[in-house]
Amino acid sequence: MPVVELVAVTKAYERKLAVDRLSLSIDAGQMFGLLGPNGAGKTSSIRMMMGITMPDSGQVKLFDKPFERRSLDRVGYLPEERGLYKKMKVLEQLIFLGQLHGLHAEEARKRSVDWSNRLEIADALDKKTEELSKGMQQKIQFIGSILHDPGLIVMDEPFSGLDPINAVLLERSLLELKDKGRAILFSTHRMDQVEKLCDSICLIHNGEAVLSGRMREIKNRYERDHVIVEFEGNPAFLTSDQVAEAKNFSGHAEIRLKPHGDAQKLLREASSVATIYRFELVEPSLEEIFIRTVGGEAYA
Amino acid sequence: MRNLLLVARREYLEQIRGRAFRLSTIGLPSLFVIIVAIAYASSLGLGMHKHLVVASPNPVLAGQVRDQLLIGRRHDAAIAVVAPCPPEMRAALINEIRAKTIDGVLWIAAPADSKPIAAYISNSAGDFITASHLDNAVNNGLMEARLTGAGLDSAQAGAIVNGVSIETYQVRKNGTVVKSNAEASFWKGYAMAFLLSLTTMIYGMNVARSIIQEKTSRIFEVMLATVKPTEMLAGKLIGVGAVGLTQIAIWLAAAVAIVGSPFATAMLTGQFSLHFSWFEGLLFPVYFVLGYLLYSSLFAGLAATCETEQELQMYMPLAAAPTWLSFALIILIVNDSNSFWSVASSLFPPTAPICMFLRMASETPPAWQFAVSIALLIVSIWGTLWFSSRLYRIGILMYGKRATIPELFRWLRYS
CATH class of the missing domain: 3.30.70 (Alpha-Beta Plaits)
Known part of the structure; x- marks a missing residue:
């Protein structure tokens, strides 16, 4: 059963066709790379998956059902344009994000502390976000996006701004989540990471899918x-x-x-x-x- | 709904914990009291402490004019009389003004029994307050001189000229007659309108600032993955509005405590008597909420189209124009609170909250006018929200450049 499926999805902004009849499907336990040059339509496609914008035509399905906002409680999203409330303390912020995804405050607190320990950032929980480095903020945002244990995790450039040590920590976390059966989509320019982590890819150019399939099958074509x-x-x-x-x-x-x-x-x-x-x-x-x-x- | 309340709660807690809230809760009323006190105190002394010379060929008239000028004047007033004063002395007195040894000369050129010509000579061209005092003093002094010339003694003439002070009373809707003080009523209405406009603008701006900060920090996309734009906007308006209501509740509680104190009782029952009703206490938060929702929803839409607070400042004169208009109408409203323009401005939604309180300073308007004004405000809020939510939905995801007017129209059409 696909966790997320785009069926001939099209989106245009004024005269620019951002996404053109794009179809893709991601199963549980799969790590999927969405690739493409700048302006290819990756972020537009992701925004449609997240219900931030609506497709002009075609269909978005989440968890084998036509898109409905309720399904977003089972999705974790780390957008390319990242941000946190600067004046809020980190733990309060994580609890707030967890609550928005339907967690009770106490459960959100427990999971925040647990994930912060795993990502070696527990010391930052009592600090205000504005006091943290960019890399630390990125880890906090990652935690915020997976706190509610989503079935689908969508990450736009998750490794940008991370040093090699933290990039490895994040990679391990993503692989753990994949092993637990979570579907993971990430969009990136880092081909080495896609090659290392992804089972399948879709390469889009000018809004169209120009190459897609399982990584091994694609490579065998060459x-x-x-x-x-x-x-x-x-x-x-x-x-x-x-x-x-x-x-x-x-x-x-x-x-x-x-x-x-x-x-x-x-x-x-x-x-x-x-x-x-x-x-x-x-x-x-x-x-x-x-x-x-x-x-x-x-x-x- | 749950997410809306979570957003509202977050906004409320963030603002209420901030230093700005604590400072403005204590600082704004204190600042206002200080400003009003300074304005009132300085108005009492305006034109009253100058060193003046009354010069006339007629010593009796000059003396009587000086006596009139000294009525109500403070002990540091200095008024000299040069009489009889020959015309040649005029140049010498003007030299004294130039040398600043005196502030001005009141030159009365004719005897009391013929038509006098009075002139006030000073360094200041715009000193109309002193000129107004002199006008009264010359007329009263002249009248007193004529009465004494007609055979009355100076005590009788003084009693006629000085007249009596008039006490004012107001007939309430329930038929009771209460002693009123026009000046105190004006200041009360002015204070309430001032606080209302200030809080409405401040909290409207807080909504706009909060949107710009979220846009700058790029949090919107994270939030929009779980919360609808309309819920985000509504949560923000409710959260920030609740902060404003909290502040007003603190001010009202403090006002009730102060008005109930023996010190205030002694002060407010004297010459400067004030009457606060429960009706006014109830209407203040109602008009705050309506005014706040109208302005903040407008500011929210505008803020979503901007990238920085500096860009937002461009729209502020446009948004603040109704407030300026309301205060520009103040004299008209206080003079005749039931004139066409007074009623119209208190029904016109952008000026209604302030103008209604300015009208209430004179007398309580009829109930139907409150009902119409509130109904019109609610309809306007709905319209502004419709407009702003469309700009907001698109604007919060647009980064990098300020939207042009044609783009704004396209956003309205798309959403």
Whole structure:
């Protein structure tokens, strides 16, 4: 049973078509990446899921039912445009957000303390929000969005502004929630995180879905035409006839082969001029797929 | 409904715990009392402490004018008489004015038995208050001089000229007649209208400021995932309005305690007698709530279209214009509280709360006018809410730039 489903959803603002007949579906226990360049229609799609705006046509379904506001009590939302009440104390704010999602004050307090301990931010509970750093505020907002244990968690750029340690804490929390059967949708530009965390993706461009499906199936559609080489010595092999494009990062090179380019030939050429520590034929990264699909200019 | 109340509660607690609430609860009435006291005290002494010279060829007339000027004057008043005064002295006296050794000269150029020509010469062109005192004094002095010239002794002439003071009484709706004081009634009406306009504007602005802060802090999108925009707006209006009512309740309780004290009883039953009725006590919060809802719903719509408080300030003169208009009508209303313009301004929703209290300073308007004024306010509030909620629903999600007028019309059409 899909937890959230968009069926041919369209939304236009004046003359701009923000979302064009977009369909997608996310099941329980699935981590889903919504990708696209800036202005592709990601936030517009999410806002329709959250009932903040209504589609001009098509249908939004939450928990296998046509959208109704009551269902939002089972949804956690961390928008891209984040904010908290600056003058409120953190614990009061979390209780308030929990209550808005139907929790009793005491239960909201208990869960707030519990999550704050897990995200190593318990010291901040008695402080005013304005006293916290941006990263800490982001963790508080994350807690506020999952306090009511929602079945669907929607996160727009959840890792932006977090240092690597806190990003790992957040990743772990999301994986835990996924393992508990929660459906998680996140929209991001961080392809490495999508590649690591998501089971399925939908790439939208100019409001349309241009690539969607399970991550493995998508990757299998592409040839293994990429080579990672770690080497020491002369980099002359990077200009070989087999190579379409190469990036050299001081002994770590990422190479895209020409169509029908011969990897074995390239390995011979490389080993003749340099010491090779690693030579791996890989499928294109999600970032590469993204750029190939929407074009480098749009992503820039 | 539950979320609406949660939003209202949050707004209420945040504002009532703030330093601004504590300061304004104590500070506003104190400030108002100080302003009124200063205005009243200074008006008592205006034009009364100057160093004047009465110059005339007729010493009797000059003396009588000086006596008139000294009536009710404070002990530091200095009024010299130069009489008989030859015309050549005029230039010397003007030099004294220029040297600021005296403030002015009252020059009476003709004898009392022919038509006199009086002139007041001073450094200040706009000193109409002193000129008004002098006008009365010259006329009374002249009349006294003529009466004594006609054979009356000075005591008889003085009694005729000085006349009597008139006590004022007001007939109430229930037929009772109570001693009234026009000045005190005016100040009472003025004070209530002033507090009403101040609280309405302050809390209307608080709603607007709160919306701008939420817009700046980007909390709206988090909130809108659980709360409808209309619930957000209604919760905000109720929460902030409840803060205003709390403040008014504190002021009323303090007023009741002060009015009931022996000190106030002694003060308010004398020359400056005041009568506060329960009706006035009841109407004040009613007109506050209606006025507040009208202005705050308007401010809420405007605030949703702005990015910063500075942008919001642009709309303020427009929104505050009805308040200025109400106070501009004050003389008209106090002079004739039942004139067409007095009644119209107390029924016209934007000016109704203030003008109704200004009218009540003179006499209580008929019940039907209260009913019509309240009904018109309710209809206007509904209309303003309709307009503002449409701007609000779209405006709170628009970041980055201020909406243009054509965009605002489009927002109204979309929502």
